Amino acid sequence: MHRLFLSLGMLAAAFLAFPAQALAADSIAGRWVTQDRDAVVEIKQCGNVTCGRIARFLVTPPDGADQRDINNPDANLRQRKLLGLPILTQFREDGSKWRGRIYDPNNGKSYRSVIQRKGANTIEVSGCIGPFCQTQTWRRAR
Template identity: 60%
Template sequence: MKRLLALAALVTAAPLLAAQPIEGRWMTAEKDAVITIDDCGSSLCGKITRFLVPPPQGADQRDVNNSNASLRNRKLLGMPVLTGFSKDDDVWRGQIYDPKSGKTYRSIVRRKSANQLEVKGCIGPFCQTQVWTKAR
């Protein structure tokens, strides 16, 4: 009987370890943009879909800080900043691009609650964490 109860506890606990969905519209921690996360082929990606604070060159702002000179002419609006995200146990893993620095980092994202998304950008073992909130 104890084994049966232990097995039942493991089976019911397993879904809690699964990554919670991260799709939707999210306001960045700096409250300057809305990122929409959705399917992009075989993975998830997040694109800048709205500026809440206009960038220096307005809605037509280009990716001027990109370390790849051939990408500096692309518009920020509509550009993917989260790419290649796939489930890994209770988190999503992929890459995050920071248009302000022009750098791409390893990223880990997880749903903290219905209205909060924890977004980490990492270099090696060091990560910086932001909390994004559900956009209206």
């Protein structure tokens, strides 16, 4: 009888722990190839938030591998190199999604962003203006 209660107790503890794990978002950390297959973005923990930077070019930018952030609206930031540039900032886990900001160096604009895991090797990255979002699928880099 004692063994039965012990087993039931362990089973109950497992069920109580499961909902907390089920609500947590799968980590988005790793190296991801953008939908256009022009770059690899490395996503990792940056202090108490998650961030992502351009880790590698798969297609050389128009001004070469030393391309600068020439479209940035802030003239003081236009000399930053794109390689290593943080494009995902301030991401925080929110249920099954991650919410933060995404920077597009092609037009120099930042957008509200949502990232969601769609599988072990796929994430969906959305950039939004108001209620309108554009979504891309990024695949895990090999």
